[in-house]
Amino acid sequence: MIVEQKGNSVDEAVEIALKKLGVPREKVKIEVIAEGKKGVFGLGSKLAIVRVTTIEEEEKQVRTSQEHRPVQTPEVSTKDGPKEPIPEEKSPAVIFLQEVFKSLGLEAKFQASITEDESQIIDIITSDSALLIGKKGKNLEALQYLTNIAANKNVSKRVKVLLDVERYRERREESLVTLAKKVADEVRQTGRSVSLEPMSAYERRIVHLALKEEPGIITESVGEGEERRVVIKMRKEG
Amino acid sequence: MKSLVEYIVKCIVDNKESVEVKQIEGERSIVLEVKVAQEDMGKVIGKEGRTIKAIRTVMGVAATKIGKKVMVELMQ
Numbered sequence: 001m002i003v004e005q006k007g008n009s010v011d012e013a014v015e016i017a018l019k020k021l022g023v024p025r026e027k028v029k030i031e032v033i034a035e036g037k038k039g040v041f042g043l044g045s046k047l048a049i050v051r052v053t054t055i056e057e058e059e060k061q062v063r064t065s066q067e068h069r070p071v072q073t074p075e076v077s078t079k080d081g082p083k084e085p086i087p088e089e090k091s092p093a094v095i096f097l098q099e100v101f102k103s104l105g106l107e108a109k110f111q112a113s114i115t116e117d118e119s120q121i122i123d124i125i126t127s128d129s130a131l132l133i134g135k136k137g138k139n140l141e142a143l144q145y146l147t148n149i150a151a152n153k154n155v156s157k158r159v160k161v162l163l164d165v166e167r168y169r170e171r172r173e174e175s176l177v178t179l180a181k182k183v184a185d186e187v188r189q190t191g192r193s194v195s196l197e198p199m200s201a202y203e204r205r206i207v208h209l210a211l212k213e214e215p216g217i218i219t220e221s222v223g224e225g226e227e228r229r230v231v232i233k234m235r236k237e238g
Numbered sequence: 239m240k241s242l243v244e245y246i247v248k249c250i251v252d253n254k255e256s257v258e259v260k261q262i263e264g265e266r267s268i269v270l271e272v273k274v275a276q277e278d279m280g281k282v283i284g285k286e287g288r289t290i291k292a293i294r295t296v297m298g299v300a301a302t303k304i305g306k307k308v309m310v311e312l313m314q
Contacts, residue, residue, distance in 0.1 A: 100245070100246065100296070103300070104300050105303055132299070134299070139295055139298075139299050141295075142293075142295035143292075143296055143299075145288065145289070145292040146249075146289070146292050146293065146296060149249070149250055149289065150249035153249060153250070225285075226288075
């Protein structure tokens with residue numbers, strides 16, 4: 001099991017992750033992805049992010065790679081003891097991506113993890129990340145859309161798949177929040193509504209959440225389909 | 239090119255056997271004619287054409303890799 005966890009500090013994030021996994025600290029491997037910052041009066045503070053991998057999982061992965069040796073036949077390992085985990089238990093999303101990248105002629109590695117709300121984040125490490133992301137993340141968005149369709153074909157429980165390349169998502173999220181706050185200031189100063197460029201549901205959600213607590217303004221999504229965008233306007237008095 | 243679009247489309251449709259792709263190669267461009275079962279047309283197009291658009295975008299990435307233009311046509 002791999003869990004990615006955010007928290008106010010590295011320690012806190014690790015603790016939450018351990019509770020989720022239900023294993024003691026000595027049975028996991030902890031990687032710190034972001035240290036997190038305290039900030040002043042809650043300003044400029046950043047959450048710490050850790051990736052916690054159970055040692056069991058690590059061993060499984062090692063075992064899987066050993067199983068690629070031609071000498072070992074699957075019959076041998078199933079005869080004694082409990083059943084070995086099947087090496088091909090990769091998620092359908094990863095299988096789809098591997099196939100697509102092979103055809104694209106792009107080298108890539110995939111690292112899947114589960115988030116707090118049980119969606120699956122697949123981080124793609126590739127030689128040509130600029131091409132993969134595309135203009136305003138267009139290519140990544142399209143690939144994510146198709147991966148979700150492919151991964152949810154013929155399954156009973158739907159899984160939401162998010163793709164990321166070199167933490168692009170995080171950086172985009174940051175710039176969206178900055179933009180939202182800037183526009184909110186502008187709206188408050190001029191009293192005029194401002195509509196942002198069309199965005200995906202995921203991005204609109206980031207903007208709505210970023211401005212939820214902002215005094216004096218409200219946000220609203222307008223338009224249909226591809227044209228749907230966030231409008232930031234003054235909150236009417238009374 | 240052909241194998242990629244064929245793979246993606248097969249992941250989307252129910253009737254995989256009916257998927258046919260014809261590749262017409264020009265000097266600077268490639269046209270991919272995709273045929274699927276009638277009942278799968280809607281799935282490949284998607285809501286407001288989102289799915290076919292995503293397929294075209296991903297195929298565009300493949301095209302950039304080889305320096306050509308690619309067109310994906312859905313045939314009736």
